[in-house]
Structures are given as structure tokens and as C-alpha cells.
Amino acid sequence: MxxxxxxxxxxxxxxxxxxxxxxxxxxxxxxxxxxxxxxxxxxxxxxxxxxxxxxxxxxxxxxxxxxxNYIDAWNQVGYFPQYFLNTIFIAVATVAGVLITSTLAAYAFARMEFPGRDVLFIILLATMMIPFEVTLIPNFILIRNLKWADQYQALIIPWTASAFSVFLLRQFFLSIPSDLYDAAVIDGCNNLRFLLSIILPLSRPALITSGLFTFLASWNSLMWPLLVTNRPEMRPIQVGIASFIGDAGTQIQLLLAAVTISVIPVIILYLILQRWFIEGIATVGIRG
Amino acid sequence: MICDLADEECILARSTPVAQTISPRTAVQTRAIRKRRTQWSAYIFILPAFVIIGIFHIFPVFYAVYVSLNKGAINRFAFVGLDQYARALSSGDFWNALVTTLVYALLTMPITMALALFFAYLLYQPFVKARGIFRAIFFLPYVVSTVGSAIVWAWIFDPRSGLLNFVLTRLGLPALRWLIEPDGVGLLVAQGLGVNIPTWLDGPSLALVAVSIFTIWQFMGYDIVIFLAGLTTIPNEMYEAARIDGANGFQLFRHITIPLLAPTTFFVIVISVIGSLQSFNSIFAMNQAAEQSLGGPLGSTSTLTVYMFDQLYTYSNYGYAAAIAIILSCIILAFTLFNFKVLGKRSSY
Structure with missing residues (x-):
């Protein structure tokens, strides 16, 4: 009771x-x-x-x-449309480059037999450990000597391959059952055709993840474009906004309007592809 | 052309009656197909990636070492041996940058990780609805560009028109100079209380603390996402068994979550150490937005990477900047090896 x-x-x-x-x-x-x-x-x-x-x-x-305020900011920044176009062009070209080079290399490492495969793969992984500070100065000198300063290729080409993307895609390719490959070989499929018509459609999540992080890194990159661009019309948006700080003077509301414009594309992309961002991070962990 | 060999094999495979039969292939046959001769075309597949990585990521490592042994302008280098390293190690600015880097790492890493673990654990509670929405909101600061968010934060910290000082003065507290304050926080507190303290208690500058607050804000969501992923790998049965044995919430956290999360924590520590030792963007953007010189005020936010960039960009000291970059790499490598040796062993179970 x-x-x-x-x-x-x-x-x-x-x-x-x-x-x-x-x-x-x-x-x-x-x-x-x-x-x-x-x-x-x-x-x-x-x-x-x-x-x-x-x-x-x-x-x-x-x-x-x-x-x-938005119209004023847009007009005052001067090169705003140009910054946007530059950034979009650079980011899209970089993503395309990374996806092409990484897919090919990842396929070879996942599916093909060749001498030195494991050693080359380890070398590739080891490059992920190199701090960017070390490569910065030699690359800057190289760009100067190539006369690439203030040119799009300086902002794109060095970043069109990523050991990290190769690794990510290779892991994904390995998870695709090899029976599929055997069947395709029997059906008379060569490597390139197998990669394009069977592996790629199955690898959408890995491709989106690696494309997305490449895009984000490119859109938000600061130090490299700061070093290799001088002419304002060649600058991507981050450098443009950073230089607008001085130009805007004390007109904080205009600066904030400019920043709002510059972050909107990334926020929209994030809202649409939020799941891929977060799952990508959760599975692989990249830190910018 | 790329896939001659594979095609040859395809034809072979087709023409052989074994492969033509519908009957399931035996394991031996499958292995025979899979374990083929060397495919030389693989080199063509890996070529583009290796050309780019070779030119822009591998070769530069050696070239950086070469540059660090020289002085002078581009293409007019003069060999000076280890002079640049000696110069760095005897420079007050270098040691200031090294100490600033370590202090900044100590200010940001533990707090970011503790907050992230705290929020991740709360989010992980089974009754929490809208977990995805919370997670997405927490993660947003990581996605948005550092320049953009630094401008907003620098304005919040602005001594004259910033929100923070507005709130402080409304609460009857003194307004602070935040990003333009080179004095240590210890010193400021002591001055506020009207006491004298020895200089070694000055602590990090308020400017560095303000940058650290911004960094914590930026990276907390990132750590939350990783901790959440780690938390989901802990089997529920563990909690249930402990609960049956009468463990309370804190005991569950202390004796199940913490030990079983150790590999995730280890991973977060390793990448946070690497990331915070290299931090540049947030400090550069905050300096710009507060209209300070790079690493200012008075060099109190000058981390090693900021110092290196300043030497490269402002002074064109290529050899010296390269030497700093290589010293920094060695420090990062040492910390990473230490983490793997000491923490790596403990975190595996």
C-alpha cells in the first residue's frame, strides 16, 4: 500500500x-x-x-x-559583378579540374594493377600532410616566372588536383562490388567506358562531397589570390571584399550590404546541399 | 587507345565459351579475370593528378628548402646556408609569433572542443527533435567565408559603434577596445580592480582573445558534426546496460561516452592542432576589418603564419619567409607525431 x-x-x-x-x-x-x-x-x-x-x-x-544600401554598395565596390564572375569561373573550373583528375587517378588506384601502385598512392597521401605555408613561396615564385600573375590560370591550375579527393573517391570506388566490373569486362567494356558509364553514376555522393568542398575552398580562398593578383578586375570576391573595407571607410552599413551579397551564394548552396556538406564532414573530416 | 589491353581481354573473354555460358562463374574464374596482367594504361589515368600535385605540391617542398637557404630577390638568390634559420631563432618577432601561435591554440582548441562536445551530447539525446535543423545552424559559421564573418564580428567588437560595447556600457561596465587593444587581459582586469600585477601575469592581449572568440564561433559547429558522428557509433546497449546497473546521467557520460568517444576526440585533437597552428585567415581578416596592421595591434595577434605572410607579402623576404615556413612545418610535424605517439595509444580501445 x-x-x-x-x-x-x-x-x-x-x-x-x-x-x-x-x-x-x-x-x-x-x-x-x-x-x-x-x-x-x-x-x-x-x-x-x-x-x-x-x-x-x-x-x-x-x-x-x-x-x-545594396545599390550603393554594389556601385561603390566598383568591380562587384567582376568579382562575382571571377569567383564563379575560378570555382567551377577548379571543381571540374579536381573531379576529372581525381576520378581518373582514383579509378586507377582502386581497380587497376600496375607496378608501383601502392608506393605512388602513399606518396599521394603523404602530400596531404604538407602544410600550405611550405608550398606557398615556391608556388608564388613559379607563378611569377611563368608570367601567370594576374591570370586566371594562376588561380585555377595549382588547385586542379587534390590528393584528398583522390583518396575519397578511391575509397568509394572500392566499395562498388567488383562483380560489376567482371560482368562489364565480359560484356566487352574497357576501363574508361566502365568508369564513365557505370562507376560515375554510382558514385554521386562521393563526387558531390568532393566537388562541394573544392567549391567551398575555392570560393573562400584568400591567401593565394591575395598573393597572385594585383589588378582589381582579376580578384575573386574574398580579396575584393577585404579591399573594400578600406574603401567603404566608416560606411559600415554599405560594407555589411556588400558582405551580405558575397555570402548569399554560399548560404543558398549550403541550404540546398546541407546534407552533403555535413555528411561529407562527418565521414571524412576536412578542416579549412 | 587508352584501354587496349582491357579490350583485348574483353574480346578474349567473349570468344571463350566459358565466359559465354550463363552458368555462374567459379571463384577461380572470377579471380582469373580480376587478377589480370599489368595495365600500363593506369599510368595515363594517374598522370594528370600527379603532374599537378608533382609541380605544385611535391616539388615546392624541396624548392622551399632551397629558398630558405638563400637570400635576395626572385631569380637573384644568393646562398647563405642556415643564416635565415639563425636569423629567425634570434629574432624577437619570431619568438613572439611562436608564443602567440601556441597561446592562440590554447585559447581556442580546448574551449571549442568542450563546447562542441557539450552541444553534440545534448543534440544526441534521443528525445531531441529537429536535430538536423540544429546541426545545420551550428554548422553554418564554418561554411560562410572568413572574410565575410570577420567583418561582421570586427564590427560587433568595434570600440565606438560595436554592439558589444553598447551592451557592456548599458550593464554599467567599462567599454573595451577589443581588436585594437594590445594590453593583456590579465593586466586589464588588474587595472579594473586597481591592483598591480607582475608583467608575466598580463596574459594574452584582448585583441588575441577577441580573435579567439571569433575562431571558437567559427569552428564549434565543425567539431559538433564530428562529435555527433562519433556519438552515433556508440552502441545503445552500452547505455542501457549501464542504466540497468543504476548509473546516472553524469556517470553514463563519464564512463561510457568519454572512453568510447576517445577515437573521435583524438581525431578532432589532431586536426585542431594542425589547423590552429596554421591559422591565418581569421586573423588576417580581423586585422583588416579592424584596420590594424597585419598581426596588430603591436604584433599581439601575429601568429607564425601571419608573420611568415607579412615577411613574404610586405617585405619580400623570400628566404626568411621560407625558413619560417619550414620551421613551422617541423613544429606541426612534431605535434602530430606527439599526438599519435601519446594520445593515439591511449585513445584506442
């Missing part, structure tokens, strides 16, 4: 505390999400403020939404 009442009396309390715990956890998670998101929200709302309002930092929303 006593046990029953005890159980009854403890039940609502347990329910309450359990739920309290859950509510608390949700509260903490929401606080964390606000911490992650707030700078972006603050940036977007402030980019519509007047100068006085933006620099006072007193209200979250602007009293009057000044869409003209």
Missing part, C-alpha cells in the same frame, strides 16, 4: 523533472543556435539601416529599411 502511494506521488514529479530537463536542454540548444546565427541576422538587419542607426547599434531592426 505504501509502495503504491509512493509510486503515485513520485510519478508526477518524475514527469515534471524529466520534462524540465528536456526543456532545459532545448533552451540550451536554442541559445547555442542563436549564438551561431546571431552575427548573420545582425549583419542582414543592419545592412538595411542608415549610417546613424547602424553605428549606434541600439535596435535590432532598422526603423526604415533602406534597400538603397
Amino acid at each position: 505504501a509502495a503504491v502511494t509512493e509510486k503515485r506521488s513520485s510519478l508526477p514529479l518524475a514527469w515534471l523533472t524529466q520534462n524540465l530537463g528536456q526543456k532545459l536542454i532545448y533552451l540550451i540548444l536554442i541559445a547555442g543556435a542563436v549564438w551561431a546565427l546571431f552575427p548573420f541576422l545582425w549583419m542582414v538587419t543592419s545592412s538595411f539601416k542608415s549610417y546613424a542607426e547602424a553605428s549606434a547599434a541600439e535596435t535590432f531592426f532598422p526603423t526604415r529599411w533602406l534597400f538603397s
Whole structure:
């Protein structure tokens, strides 16, 4: 009898505390999400403020939404459309290069027999350990000697192969059953045709992951384009925005509008392909 | 042309009656097909990747060593032996950069990892709905370019019109100079309390702390994603068994999650050490956005990579910059080997 009442009396309390715990956890998670998101929200709302309002930092929303800030920013940056086109062109070309070179190499390492295969693969993996600081100076000198400074190829060619992508794709190719290969060989398929018509369609997740990270790295790259570009019309968006800091002077609302424009493509891409970003990171772990 | 051999084999395979039969192939036959002669065409497959990686990633390592043994302008190098290394090791700026790099790593890594593990563990609780949405939000700062978010953060830190000082002054606290403050945080606290402290207690500059806050914000979501992936590999039965034995929430975390997550933690530590020793983008972008000189104020945010870049970009000291890059690589290598030797053994179970 006593046990029953005890159980009854403890039940609502347990329910309450359990739920309290859950509510608390949700509260903490929401606080964390606000911490992650707030700078972006603050940036977007402030980019519509007047100068006085933006620099006072007193209200979250602007009293009057000044869409003209965006037009002003766009005009003041000067090369904005050019920065965008440059960045898109560079990123797309780099992704294409990486996917072509990596797919071919990964296929050879996964499916073909040749002398020195394992040694070459280890050499390839070892290059992932080289800090970029070391290769930076020789590559800069090389670009200067090739007279590639201020040319697109300087921003693209050095990055069109990635040991990491080769590794990622090879692992994926290995997971494709080799029975498929045997069957294809019997059906009279050569390596290249097998790669193009059977392996590639099956490897979409790995291709998207490696393409996505190459795109992101290219879009966000800063140090290399800073070194090899001088003419403003050759610059990609990150360098362009960084140089706009000085030009915008104290007009913070214009700077924020320019930044908003520059991050929108990446955020849209992220929202669409969010799953691939996160799963890619979770399985392989890349740090920029 | 690329696949002559394979084609030859295809034809052979077709013409042989064994392969033509519908009956399932035996293991021996399969192995026979799979284990073929050397396919020389493989070299053509790997050629493009190896040309690019050879020219832009492998050759430069050797060339960097060569450059570091020289002085002078491009194509007019003069051999000076190990002088550039001696110069670095006797330079106050170099040691300042080395200490700054280590302090920055110590400021950012443990806090980022602790926060990430905390949030990942909360997110992992089975009752949490919308886990995917939370995860996506946490991860967003990692995706957005450093330049863009640094501008926003530098403005939040702005001494005159920044949000942070606005909040501080409203709370009755003194406004701070954040990104343009070269004084140590210890010193600032001591001054605020009106006490004197010895200089070695000054601590990292407020500017470096501000950059670290930004870095923590940037990388927390990345670590969360990796920790979450690690958490999902821990079998649920472990928790259930422990719960039946009467373990409470904290004990579950301490005696099941922490040890079984060790390989993931090890991985995060290894890449965080490598990443934070090389950090450049966030500091460069913060310096720019706060209109400071590179590594400023007063060199208090000058990490080794920032210092190297400054020597290269501003002063065109190629040999010296190359020597710094090689010293930095050796430091990274030493830390990585240390991690594998010491932590790697402990984290395997």
C-alpha cells in the first residue's frame, strides 16, 4: 500500500523533472543556435539601416529599411559583378579540374594493377600532410616566372588536383562490388567506358562531397589570390571584399550590404546541399 | 587507345565459351579475370593528378628548402646556408609569433572542443527533435567565408559603434577596445580592480582573445558534426546496460561516452592542432576589418603564419619567409607525431 502511494506521488514529479530537463536542454540548444546565427541576422538587419542607426547599434531592426544600401554598395565596390564572375569561373573550373583528375587517378588506384601502385598512392597521401605555408613561396615564385600573375590560370591550375579527393573517391570506388566490373569486362567494356558509364553514376555522393568542398575552398580562398593578383578586375570576391573595407571607410552599413551579397551564394548552396556538406564532414573530416 | 589491353581481354573473354555460358562463374574464374596482367594504361589515368600535385605540391617542398637557404630577390638568390634559420631563432618577432601561435591554440582548441562536445551530447539525446535543423545552424559559421564573418564580428567588437560595447556600457561596465587593444587581459582586469600585477601575469592581449572568440564561433559547429558522428557509433546497449546497473546521467557520460568517444576526440585533437597552428585567415581578416596592421595591434595577434605572410607579402623576404615556413612545418610535424605517439595509444580501445 505504501509502495503504491509512493509510486503515485513520485510519478508526477518524475514527469515534471524529466520534462524540465528536456526543456532545459532545448533552451540550451536554442541559445547555442542563436549564438551561431546571431552575427548573420545582425549583419542582414543592419545592412538595411542608415549610417546613424547602424553605428549606434541600439535596435535590432532598422526603423526604415533602406534597400538603397545594396545599390550603393554594389556601385561603390566598383568591380562587384567582376568579382562575382571571377569567383564563379575560378570555382567551377577548379571543381571540374579536381573531379576529372581525381576520378581518373582514383579509378586507377582502386581497380587497376600496375607496378608501383601502392608506393605512388602513399606518396599521394603523404602530400596531404604538407602544410600550405611550405608550398606557398615556391608556388608564388613559379607563378611569377611563368608570367601567370594576374591570370586566371594562376588561380585555377595549382588547385586542379587534390590528393584528398583522390583518396575519397578511391575509397568509394572500392566499395562498388567488383562483380560489376567482371560482368562489364565480359560484356566487352574497357576501363574508361566502365568508369564513365557505370562507376560515375554510382558514385554521386562521393563526387558531390568532393566537388562541394573544392567549391567551398575555392570560393573562400584568400591567401593565394591575395598573393597572385594585383589588378582589381582579376580578384575573386574574398580579396575584393577585404579591399573594400578600406574603401567603404566608416560606411559600415554599405560594407555589411556588400558582405551580405558575397555570402548569399554560399548560404543558398549550403541550404540546398546541407546534407552533403555535413555528411561529407562527418565521414571524412576536412578542416579549412 | 587508352584501354587496349582491357579490350583485348574483353574480346578474349567473349570468344571463350566459358565466359559465354550463363552458368555462374567459379571463384577461380572470377579471380582469373580480376587478377589480370599489368595495365600500363593506369599510368595515363594517374598522370594528370600527379603532374599537378608533382609541380605544385611535391616539388615546392624541396624548392622551399632551397629558398630558405638563400637570400635576395626572385631569380637573384644568393646562398647563405642556415643564416635565415639563425636569423629567425634570434629574432624577437619570431619568438613572439611562436608564443602567440601556441597561446592562440590554447585559447581556442580546448574551449571549442568542450563546447562542441557539450552541444553534440545534448543534440544526441534521443528525445531531441529537429536535430538536423540544429546541426545545420551550428554548422553554418564554418561554411560562410572568413572574410565575410570577420567583418561582421570586427564590427560587433568595434570600440565606438560595436554592439558589444553598447551592451557592456548599458550593464554599467567599462567599454573595451577589443581588436585594437594590445594590453593583456590579465593586466586589464588588474587595472579594473586597481591592483598591480607582475608583467608575466598580463596574459594574452584582448585583441588575441577577441580573435579567439571569433575562431571558437567559427569552428564549434565543425567539431559538433564530428562529435555527433562519433556519438552515433556508440552502441545503445552500452547505455542501457549501464542504466540497468543504476548509473546516472553524469556517470553514463563519464564512463561510457568519454572512453568510447576517445577515437573521435583524438581525431578532432589532431586536426585542431594542425589547423590552429596554421591559422591565418581569421586573423588576417580581423586585422583588416579592424584596420590594424597585419598581426596588430603591436604584433599581439601575429601568429607564425601571419608573420611568415607579412615577411613574404610586405617585405619580400623570400628566404626568411621560407625558413619560417619550414620551421613551422617541423613544429606541426612534431605535434602530430606527439599526438599519435601519446594520445593515439591511449585513445584506442
